[in-house]
Amino acid sequence: MVSTPQPTLRDRAWSAAAAVPDPELPMLTIAELGILRGVELVDRFVEVTITPTYSGCPAMAAIALDIERALHEAGIENTRIRLVLAPAWTTDWLTDEARAKLARNGIAPPGARGSNCLFDNTPVPCPRCESNATERIAEFGATACKSIWRCTACREPFDHFKCH
Structure with a gap:
């Protein structure tokens, strides 16, 4: 019997965060939009890095809450959301x-x-x-x-x- 490897904590966190829909364009996920920039393990925290489509985007607070909720539902408790402005988001990041x-x-x-x-x-x-x-x-x-x-x-x- 061949056992399949279990996804790592980082992989589980990426999958949960990547599935979060954009509140303004709900047909797209934040991964498809290129807003989701990274998921790392930092000091016992799962740190999710996001970049807004523009620096004053009002949806970022809702997106951060939705990411935290998705991570919690995936059984991931110690989380931080990090908003970065550089490099600036570009439509080239759309999948x-x-x-x-x-x-x-x-x-x-x-x-x-x-x-x-x-x-x-x-x-x-x-x-x-x-x-x-x-x-x-x-x-x-x-x-x-x-x-x-x-x-x-x-x-x-x-x-x-x-x-x-």
């Missing part, structure tokens, strides 16, 4: 699955990894009909990380997850 989930949920994902999309006037493809015939309606949407666009082909409004 391919996160980009696909955004599009499936009617939110245009940010430009391709490594692109200079902050200064790029390339049209944002419509997540519904994939047309490039789109126009920006407002620079800011329901959250600071999204802008509001409209497709002139299918006439549907949609959010665009801004690149940064």
Whole structure:
């Protein structure tokens, strides 16, 4: 009989933290967003490092509480959440699955990894009909990380997850 190795405390903590959904984009986990930066064992504590999508992100307090709850539910008691601002979060940290989930949920994902999309006037493809015939309606949407666009082909409004 072959025994399977038991996951380490760090592995269990990573799995629990990685499964936490983002409160503003609940179809994505904090791991898929790239907010979850690390899980380490430090001085008898499980220390989870997170980076906000921008320095004033109001969701970080809720995310920290959700991580602590997920760790507790996984049987992990001694925890610390560490918020780090450097290096600054970038949309390059979004996983391919996160980009696909955004599009499936009617939110245009940010430009391709490594692109200079902050200064790029390339049209944002419509997540519904994939047309490039789109126009920006407002620079800011329901959250600071999204802008509001409209497709002139299918006439549907949609959010665009801004690149940064």
